[in-house]
Amino acid sequence: MRSITPWARVYVIAVALAAVLCAAPVRSAHAPWGAVALFAALCAACEQHAVGRFGWFSRFGGGRGYEGPGAVGSGGAGAGPPRWHTPVLLAGAFLLPPAAAALVPLPGALLVRGVERTPWPRRLWRAGQLGIGAWTASRVHWSLGGPDAVVSSGFPYALVTAGAAVVAFCLVLALLDGGILTLAERVPVRLAWRGLFVRSLVPVGVHGLAGLMMAVLWRGPYGPVAALLVLLPMWVSWWVFAQYHRERAAHQATIRALVQAVDIKDGYTRGHSERVGQASMLIARELGMDDERVEVLRFAGILHDVGKLGVPTRLLRKDGPLTPEERRVIELHPEYGHEMVRGIGFLGEARSAILHHHERQDGSGYPYGLVGSQIPEFARVVAVADAFDAMTSTRSYSRARPVPVALAELERCAGTQFDPVMVGALTRALARRGGWHPAVTADLDRPCEDPPPTPPTPRTPPVPSPTPTCPQSLPQQASGKGRVT
């Protein structure tokens, strides 16, 4: 929550008020106060435990501001883990009257302190959102006669009522989440609700089953002690998911470190690499690739020059024309790069893109002089993205060209140097987005989300680096390597 717009404040307060209204009838509902207190304490304990042990996790998920149980907050392409207290919340909804169920999440959401200070609007928001969610789930469950099914262990009907309650819970949370994403995070309206409900359904559904088991055992002859045992496996699964996300984040940071290592040698490369990653992603989306390939292609773009690590620093930083000998050494970088990343399994097709991103359609490229469709698809994408970014950013030897000029240049070289399909895809993608606004500090944690439109960041200082350019326009630069002032 970087800055809170007034409308977001109004929204949060309205949600909190609605939650209060949900919980208000509790005084006339003859709620079992002991059970309510127990559930609320349990909920708060789960949350405290999670925050206390895995403070980083809330930070990691906090990138999107407001995460609900299982709705959003993982970042990345996959669905995030539901928060650990979800089974408790749902068990409460299955056992307690709606007004009392709405009370269960409140103490935890309002009181629990994270490693960092949580601002009050955020706490209020979580409390309000979870309160309304729990109330809705309980309401649906009661209207279907769920409590009787729970008490009499009336399976499979209890599954039906619990399922309906879970769907209602997810629906409400997704609705509210979309609202806050629009108002506080300024996500465009058409994107805010995309996938929120569907992504949360499976994890919350599984936790709903655990919640149902908890409710049944709570009412069974063995009492609450047995119900508490249900939480153990849920805790372990939550813990592993958290570990998974941490490891994943670390892993992506490591990819960033590979780029950083290039950066030490050649100050220009980093911003360039990330922008090439983004341009590659644009092309991939336009070609209709699935999310997984898009992500791999993004890595290919980011890592395409990693082989420069193998080029002596003296050459990369050389101030003056390169001899043919030196040029040949620099032209080894795709092979060095391939050698480095070939052991990284998940990069898949990206590895061939790193090896072949300097190949050209007419066979005059390197390292192998492949022709046309012999060149791997990913390499053709990265080649276009690389050239496009080289032209649209300022180098020591040339000023940045405007996007239309660069596209025209690519168009002219399509067929000889570039694959016309990729050039066309880039042109269409940029036309649709209304221009090229790369976010240089792109967040690797969220590869599959559109970067929010930000003003173009200042370019890194110009340093000699490969500039794939069209042979017709610059015939003296046959390979475009090592151009220096």
Added chain:
Amino acid sequence: MRALVHVTAGLLTALSLAHTLWCGLDERAVALCFGLLVLLGELTRWSGPESREAAPLAAAGALSYALLGEDAGRATHHGALQVVAVVVAATLAGCVPHVARGQAPTADHLARRVLTAGFAATCFQPLYNQGVLEAWGGPAYVLLLVALLGLTALCDTVLAAALAHSRTGWPFGPLLRDELRAVLGIGTAVCATGVVMALGVAVVGLWALPVFSLPLLLTQFAFRRYAAVRATYRQTIASLARATEIAGYTPAGHARRVAVLSRAVGRELGLPEPELAVLEYAALMHDIGQLSLVDPVPAGATAVLPPAEQRRIALLGGAVVRQTGVSAAVAVVVERQADPYREQPVSARIVRAVNAYEEKARDAGAGGPLRALEELRLGTGRDYQPEVVESLARVLARNGGVVRERIG
């Protein structure tokens, strides 16, 4: 030891199968459902490199059948031998596809499954069937089940450590410690699920099985993804470590050799598993700071540079490592690798000594290792910790052949 375990498990299996064939099954529907659960668990087994419990659902199913008292309020009558028979039959049936694919679980695994289920059932079923437990109230009954399972888990841990000990020859103590740590992870989930399923079946009948196996499948799925991402992570670190080799700053394989040898020394010094991982990552990346040098150090031998220069390179390396999101402990080790040993954390001492040994010994021919060790011993006043050097010497003397083989 292994033979003893295998023979015991085999005898128990034969006895229970014979008994069940002779007397028939009590409560066929219940036996069938639990058998199916174990079968399903075995089918979803995964063979990851880091898996201690490869089939948690099957293990939980076997335990819950062993601890099953009632089915929807009606008492059951199956005995311990029937439990073993059902579990063995289902496990063997579940192995068939894996055997067809050439990934059969080992005899150790089967023996553990049989003995663990047999132990839990032998503790519980006779007591229950004789009606001793009827007087116990609800919560006390639950606690009894939990205690029984704790005991079972403990036996299983000792069994696993003993089997691993006789298989690999590694010391028993650290193995037992690692196994106990694993129990705290997925082992907790398996045991709790076993109890909850047994109680759930007692309250709602067999519907409890599908309802509660889904969350455990979720856990299993989570473990799988965790193992996968860990594996890719290791690959990435190893690749990052190769950057200096490709750039010509260090000789090929240097980082890998230092990592393997450091890990062996760390094990010798009794470091726990998490610290060994930190040590390994740090050893892999210890030379990364050299990338910032405009010209390579000859042969990458930093140990002969002036101390100030060594420290500068170490600090640069630490800066890169901090970017990687590896735990900060790794960055600290990389940063401090050139400090005098008294100011270093243990892992940095190991990396420093092993790196120096590797650099001195690799091109020195036949007498190289001994001479390198001698030079390290001379440096124990300030640079290298004597204990680390001695433990390095022990590792080299004891399984020098093994270490070299794994490096090569």
